[in-house]
Amino acid sequence: MGRISDLPNELICHIGSFLSAKEAALTMVLSKRWRNLFTIIQKLHFDDDDDEGSGSFDVFVDGVLALPVSSRVKEFSLRLKNAHYDCINSCLCNVLKRGVLVLNLCIQVADQGGYSLPLEVFNCKTVAKMSLEHGFVIDLLPVDAFLPALKTLFLDNVRFYDFGGRCAFKTLLAASPVLEELCIYGIELERWKWSCSVSSPTLQCLTIKRRQWTHYNEDNGLDTRGLAYDFDSISLDLPGLTYLEYSDYVPKEYIIVNLSSLVEAKLHLCVDEDRTWDNRDANDFNPMNLINGFKNVQILDVSHEVMEMLYVFQEVIPLFEKLVHITVSFSNCWFSLPVLIEKSPNLNTLVINNFLHYPRQGDRLVCQCVSDYSFLLSCPVKILEITKYRGTRGELEQMKHFLEKLLCLERVVVHAWVRGEAKMKLEADFQMLPKASSKCKIEYY
Structure with missing residues (x-):
């Protein structure tokens, strides 16, 4: 001592x-x-x-x-x-x-009612970062709830309720006047009793991430027929938001969408199994407010389901004039790619986040939806990245079209899914392809 x-x-x-x-x-x-x-x-x-x-x-x-x-x-x-x-x-x-200053709570409970936090938690004047995980049910906040220092809030498998006409989630956001980052994991918005509104003038980063793609019904538990009650609409009133990661089922309508400061968005949005993107008339499904909310975005990462949504609503989607970097995924068809390319006049970087071509069907080497590739001729892309490349004949044919028609291309990044001699052959095949741009360099990883 x-x-x-x-x-x-x-x-x-x-x-x-x-x-x-x-x-x-x-x-x-x-x-x-x-x-x-x-x-x-x-x-x-x-x-x-x-x-x-x-x-x-x-x-x-x-x-x-x-x-x-x-x-x-x-x-x-x-x-x-x-x-x-x-x-x-x-x-x-x-x-x-x-x-x-930092409060991390992970309390798992067997009781279906969950564990209720003491109300003092929502009146702490010093806490700047709070993490709540597993089993919390927040149904009531004190009338004078106030978290004046809270900047970061992580919620994992937390449920909110409307108690006596007072939405606990809405009250929590209102009680956090300097909140900058909100992360909601294990989301099941359809199980919440809430105002269906995410509203904050200070929020800069928002993550809404679903883990389990199943539906719930308050009376019967799991419900495979469709989304449960009270999930017809959502509003996103977040004028200061710069980053959004959003992975969830989408409601029928987004009533208010204010994302005027959005710079980067990562989207994985699905309709439930009772709906599809193209039967919107029968189901009164209208995501246009959400799509228009991304018109100022600069960096965009979208799943193949979102690509399908953009294709279905291609006649009314806005021009993405500020979009410079996009990461796209496809299921097995490229029909939506021309739509997004043509709506992005200032695109600089295109990342294809899966295989460049799927196993051939019959005599087709490329997807017939984009077989002429004329949309690439006016595309300003300078950087093309392929995250999964195996060197198949179909993939090579796809790359031939990209290299021949992208006039501004300066850099191609290929992440090979083969090694040894197969990778050497892949590189040799690339060297034989004609290039529209004399500046184009190819990198292999």
Whole structure:
């Protein structure tokens, strides 16, 4: 202990950051100097997968409660599978009074009703980053809910409800006046009871990501017939948003879409199995407000389902004048590519994020939908990237059209899915292809 006391204050503080709550409390009793140095605890962490023996969480809680009143905690992390809620809440409320900046909670519960957070969580004046995972049900926020420092919010498998006419999700956003990043994972919006509106004037980054592509019904559980109740519309009123990653089923309509500052978007949007993109008249399906919301986007990454949507609505989709970089995927047909190319007059980089050609059908080497490739002649693309290239005859035929017709092409990046002699043959085949642009260089990976 004497040797440690001789160390500089900064190093002692660093050592103290690795102590558990109980160890920190005992250490501060031993030394007046350490008591002053350990008033700021860098991180308190408990994970019941790492701690063995019954009562280990109770010991952790006792250590937290034993900390001096003057102690501050920068980061608090709690991962639990089973524990008494009263014990969790007493520990959590104690930490919230200690100026916590980062709050990570992962509490899995068997109870279908979920675990309700203490209302003090939504009145913490210091927390800047909050992560809530697994099993939380948020149905009620205090009337005076206020999170003035919260900039980043991660929600994983969290459900919101409308309690007494007050939408908990809407209240949470309104109580976070400086929120910049919102991530919603394991999303099942159709199970929420909410205002169907994501609205924030300060939000810059939004991730909505679905993991399980199944549908739920509140009465019957899994429902394979279609989306459940209260999923007819969504509004996205986010004037400051610059980044959007959106992976989910889409509702019938987007009532309000305000994405005027959007720079980059990554989209994987599907209709449920009772609908298709081209039967919109029968189902009153209209995603046009959403499509128009991307008219200012500069970087776009879209799944093959979104490409199909753009093709179906090609007559009314806007001109993407600011779009310079696009990543596209296809299922087995390229019919939607000309539509997007022609709507992107300033496109610089085109990334094809799958195989360049699928196994031939009959005598066809290329997709008949784009067999003349005339749309490429006016395409300004300078960089072409293929993420999966096997060197088949069909792929080589596709590449021949790209190289012959892209007049501005300067760089081709090929990620080969073959090695050894097969890759050497692939490179040799490329060298034989004619190029419309004398500046074109090919890179292999």
